[in-house]
Amino acid sequence: MSGLRLRLKSAPAGRLDLSCLQPEPLTARAVDEVARLPFEDGTLSDLFEITAIADANTLILAGPTSACDGIGDGLASGTLVVEGDVGQYAGRFMKGGRLDIRGSAGDYLGAGMKRGLLTVAGSAGNFVGGLLPGEKFGMAGGVIRVGGDIGDRAGDRMRRGTIVVKGKTGAAAGSRMAGGTIWAEGGFGPGAGPLMRRGTLIGPKAEQMLATFSDCGEHDMVFLRLISRFVAAELGSVAPPPLPAKVRRYAGDMATIGKGELLLTG
Amino acid sequence: MTGSQNMNVNGVAIDDTFAEAFGMSGTALIITADTLKWAMIAATTMTGFGTSVIGCGAECGIDCEVPASETPDGRPGVRVLVFGFSPDAILPQLKNRVGQCVLTSPGSACYNGLDSPQRLALSAGPRFFGDGWQISKRFGGRRFWRVPVMDGEFTIEDTCGFTTDAVGGGNLLILGRDRAGLLETTEAAVAAIAKIPDVITPFPGGIVRSGSKVGSKYKGAIASTNNAFCPTLRGTTKTELDADTIAVLEIVIDGLTSQAVADAMRAGLKAVTDIGAAKGVTRVSAGNYGGKLGQHHYHLKDYVA
Secondary structure, eight states, X not given: OOXXXXXXXXXOSSOXXXXXXXXXXXXXXXXXXHHTSEETXXXXXXXXXXXXXXXXXXXXXXXXXXXXXXXXXXXXXXXEEEESOOOTTTTTTOEEEEEEESSOOOTTTTTTOOEEEEEESSOOOSOTTOOOTTOSOOOEEEEEEESSOOOXXXXXXXXXXXXXXXXXXXXXXXXXXXXXXXXXXXXXXXXXXXXOOEXXXXXXXXXXXXXXXXXXXXXXXXXXXXXXXXXXHHHGGGSOOOOOSOEEEEEEOTTTTOEEEEEEOO | OOOOEEEEETTEEEESOEEEEEEEEEEEEEEEOSSHHHHHHHHHHHTTTOSOHHHHSSEEEEEEEXXXXXXXXXXXXXXXXXXXXXHHHHHHHHHHHIIIIXXXXXXXXXXXXXXXXXXXXXXXXXXXXXXTOOEEEEEXXXXXXXXXXXXXXXXXXXXXXXXXXXXXXXXXXXXXXXHHHHHHHHHHHHHHHHTSTTEEOOSGGGOBSOOXXXXXXXXXXXXXXXXXXXXXXXXXXXXXXXXXXXXXXXXXXXESSHHHHHHHHXXXXXXXXXXXXXXXXXXXXXXXXXXXXXXXXXXXXXXXX
């Protein structure tokens, strides 16, 4: 099984849903067969230049813009590489495999993600690892890594999984969080963790910390070593440096059951 | 017991007999702490009173030290093995031993030490010590529990692997005409076996001085002294001992695989035959039940280097 490279011939005029482009079914087919597949009002070849590549089970999407939504939606296996920006819902409900976005991403990146690895070289919008209205829970597993900043309410109703951000988060990261970890190397924006029940926020600082987070003191916890090693193994060269031996622990949100935590490394 | 002496290695007679061992279930844990000293204290305490499933519920021992670079949390560690007749029999032992001896030990953490798709609920008891304040963290395919304790947090992995292909009861009977020399030689054999991965010698210091036979004249006792190997009874009972034998020591070996037990038998035999004759060791035999009870037979002649 080889791979495919699909290059967008021109920037889309409106929103373009690319959720159907998945490595697993496409890379099993020949180039001319893929070219004839129906897409929108024509075929894939109407929008894309399609070439074979040597990398097995790998699909490269070249040239998408922030108008291209749903890339890697439900990705279960294989590698999907995006050379460009993506719009909303990238990696939503991912169940496995790897999605590498070499540009920036819009809102709802990795929303409801269950397994797999999602990386974004640039920045990402609001609700990273969150959920859409009407859904019960956000991210439930896997790893998201964003090279820049992320928007507001990352990890909204997140249950499990790990989000690593090189930059800082927007406001209210970890809102309504029920589990999992958000590690922001650049720190947290205003009001992190509103209505957070469980879960872990890690960063050097938190702006306008909510009054409902209680100082538990400075501690060296074994689990810090576990997450440092896990993230290093998952992300390799782009992994953040290991956490310090001691962090300051704030428990919250005490407005709910208060079993979440904000760990300040600075 | 069966066997006859028909081989001699470096002045030590090797009986033409075999060790008869049984299929068991086994698991492995890695216990870490801030220092190797405290990891070893937790491991030693946790594996205490774990010589025989008959009286202790499980057979336990320390397999090896684990360098900090190889433990899940990067701290010094010790790998312990726990054996029982079945996974169901091991589980309550894990709950009690980890709960009473590892959870309680300063700075400790406890992780799975055996890769296997078959899992035991390692944290099923200890995590509830957290009284609702325990925190679950899942990293990749592994789930850990953080249990708040008075020196910080006790970290324990949710499950540990187990095998039903383990073997218990590999053994060597070492006979000698000098008790001190016999003990020294047997200690050397235990040290050689300790270098073999995936095995333990669960008795005190790895050595048994009270080998048993099945049954007893007394109602309710399922095992009793192995009178055929008791030197002070040589003149009063059917004996397996030569006239110059004044003491017998046994090494019992449990392993996660039959191959590990076989490797341990070989290492032990070599240590005995390398130095034994000069220390007064006269003979090596092995315990069996005529081959009718145990599935695994380790013939001594197959393990003489």
